[in-house]
Amino acid sequence: MPAAGIALTLRTAGGEVLATGETDADGRAGLGPDVLPRGDLELRFDTGAHHRAAGVPTFHPYVVVAFSVAGTDHLHVPLLLSPFAYSTYRGS
Numbered sequence: 001m002p003a004a005g006i007a008l009t010l011r012t013a014g015g016e017v018l019a020t021g022e023t024d025a026d027g028r029a030g031l032g033p034d035v036l037p038r039g040d041l042e043l044r045f046d047t048g049a050h051h052r053a054a055g056v057p058t059f060h061p062y063v064v065v066a067f068s069v070a071g072t073d074h075l076h077v078p079l080l081l082s083p084f085a086y087s088t089y090r091g092s
Helices: 047-053
Strands: 007-012 017-022 039-045 063-069 079-082 085-088
Touching: 039 079, 063 079, 063 085
Parallel strands: none
Antiparallel strands: 007 017, 007 039, 039 063, 079 085
């Protein structure tokens, strides 16, 4: 089931905030900028707040997904989440 309302932040590896947002009813967040800078970036998902709001215990208060940008391709970075585990991959 998609998780709506999870706050997330897109940052450079150096900590510069590029975008903030939250997941929609489909569990997606259209974050900019349209062209990402090349290099290492991080997406931080505030998973703990999401689980607390639902009254569900959680092991991960937040999840940071680090990834590298080498070109100008559209990126889809799914996060599969449960209270005690998560998984991510490069989507299409």
